[in-house]
Amino acid sequence: MTIEHAVQIFAFIILTLMTLGGGLAVVTSRNLFHAALFLVLSLAGAMGYYVLLDAGFLAIVQLLIYIGAISVLILFAIMLTRGLMMSGQVQRNEQWWIAALVVFLIFVVLVVTLWQTTWPIAEAEALRTPNVAIAQLGAALVGPYAIPFEVISLLLLVALVGAIVLAREEGNQPAQADAETGE
Amino acid sequence: MAIPLPWWLTVAAALFAIGLYGVLSRRNAIGVLLGIELMLNAANINLVAFWRHITPQALTGQVFAIFVIGIAAAEAAAGLAIIISAYRRRRTVVVDELDTMRW
Amino acid sequence: MEALINWLVTTFPPLSEGLARFIVYVLYSAVLAFVAPVIIVVGYTYMERKVLARIQDRIGPNRAGPLGLFQGLADAIKMLTKEDVTPVCADRVVFNLAPILATMAAILVFAVLPVAPGVIGADLQAGILYVVAVGALGEVAALMAGWSSRNKFALLGAFRAVAQLIAYEIPIVLAILVVVMAAGSMQMSVIVAAQDVPFGLVLPVAFLIFLVASIAEIGRSPFDLIEAESEIVAGFHTEYSGMKFAFFFIGEYMHLFASAGIATTLFLGGWRGPFAGPDSWFGVLLGFIYFVIKTTAVIWVMMWVRGTLFRIRIDHLLDFAWKFLVPLGLILVVTVAVALKLPVIGASSSRWVALLAANLAAALLMMLSVSVLARRSRSAALREVAGVE
Secondary structure, eight states, X not given: OOHHHHHHHHHHHHHHHHHHHHHHXXXXXXXXXXXXXXXXXXXXXXXXXXXXXTOHHHHHHHIIIIIIIIHHHHHHHHHHHHTTOOOOOOOBOTXXXXXXXXXXHHHHHHHHHHHHSOOOOOOHHHHHSOOOOHHHHHHHHHTTTHHHHHHHHHHHXXXXXXXXXXXXXXXXXXXXXXXXXXX | OOSOHHHHHHHHHXXXXXXXHHHHHBSBHHHHHHHHHHHHHHXXXXXXXXXXXXXXXXXXXXXXXXXXXXXXXXXXXXHHHHHHHHHHHHSOOBGGGOOOSOO | OHHHHHHHHHHOTTOOHHHXXXXXHHHHHHIIIIIHHHHHHHHHHHHHHHHHXXXXXXXXXXXXXXXXXXXXXXXXXXXXXXXXXXXXXXXXXHHHHHHHHHHHHHHGGGGGOOOXXXXXXXXXXXXXXXXXXXXXXXXXXXXXXXXXXXXXXXXXXXXXXXXXXXXXXXXXXXHHHHHHHHHSOXXXXXXXXXXXXXXXXXXXXXXXXXXXXXXXXXXXXXXXXXXXXXXXXXXXXXXXXXXXXXXXXXXHHHHHHHHHHHHHHHHSOTTOOTTOXXXXXXXXXXXXXXXXXXXXXXXXXXHHHHHHSOOOOHXXXXXIIIIIIHXXXXXXXHHHHHHHXXXXXXXXXXXXXXXXXXXXXXXXXXXXXXXXXXXXXXXXXXXXXHOOO
């Protein structure tokens, strides 16, 4: 095992602790603000995964959009719908035990299935040289994937306008929380 | 690649399961949204892991993942706007209490 | 960096190349994370107080040490010995984490600054996008600080701060987009290498947009509504004192240096200058000196702006971003894109002339439309006040 392999495995373990630990804290935390901050931790762990998987551009996009915009949006919404009260009340509804059971069963089924499938892994030569050129990514977005690109810009525009209209106070100027970056 | 594909998929499945638990068991509407974000991230990790191990020469995996992030942004914005506007009307964001279609 | 790694490998035989590379990069990161912040804060706070004092027709600090040079040290001692007050019902963990995150977001930018030929922490393929992404991390820190203080005014200050940060992110991205189009890549070292003519001369409007939006992103005057004492106590860092407040302060100066460093790299040619190149030790050192001089010049301009202009109100500030800078940036992107696609006639320098013309045309178009619209709204308001004539 080379040093590089060891570093990668070490990083994978730490990132898994961050992502899964953060995820568990998100769904079980009593304080909603803390839950949102743990979501940021989990998203940062996912960002580390993308770096490990040689998808550097995607990692930066995740940081920019998920942590920089969506998390801020969620934090704003939490602040606007709770006031300054920090309720320590339980955040689970009365079906939580059956939800846990069902979720565990789904997880078991998924894991058993995926460990028993033989995946068509690419050749060693191809595995060593992934296509990470950003210029090619850009060319792909306006070439073969131009239609999804246009559709998603339309979707973002519609979501932006819809969010502003939905959250607008009656007759007054729209609340500050709708400043979506829309990038 | 030091870490074989099934491990990546297991981690993504675990994250998906955790997110699903959040969606099913949270009382607060924003808590449900947090669970949905976790599930979307799990799907993204799956996509990128598959891209890296099965077709590393193609670009489809990364492009797909970028689009998923864009869609997550749009859905978070619209969902939070709905939650805020529901809060203004009914003064509550507990999902159990948002149970009438008109008021 | 490569030369240093090779030198290490040849002089210490038991060192493998991987280990030498690791040692060099770890040393560089340690210098950036521990040494650079101290030097920057001490040096630039002193410079700021002297510059502001001269603009305001006074002398500035001249008591602590010769010419007041130890003023930074005196400030540090004061901050360290202040009582660390935490409000009783504040959220402890989040309260303590917020200043750390704010400073971290600023220092992370240092990793992609090309401070000397061949010396860069991480030459990412999407280097400049990384800078924008890390800037977005500071918003989470502001929200954390405002919410965990359990103080209504801190919360309002945090809202305003995040609204300002989000609003000015877009003009920065548009200005960076113009530079990326002109340089052909997002990699920092490629951008520096593409500047035979500094982009600040060729794309002046983009430079101005970037400077103004950076000053707003940092939160300095004239955009310092979020932390000015006469406005909302001290914004989201109202409840912080002692070392934690010092961290926000340090974070602001780190952000200042980082933004000025990015402006230097994108618009002033980075480390380029006569005799600076990756060939010899002297060339590398000279490149570093040029970088520091250019960055200090940009910081001096920012301090000059601080000492000259008055504070801008929050709604004017947001209007300026959304209704002026964003349309200007979009028009600029379109005109520069068109200008870059025009066929090159004559010498290759005609490209630069075309870009300059595109910039000036965009600026002219914007000024004309703003003046026409302003006159129309002014006359409408006058007619309303004076009655229908």
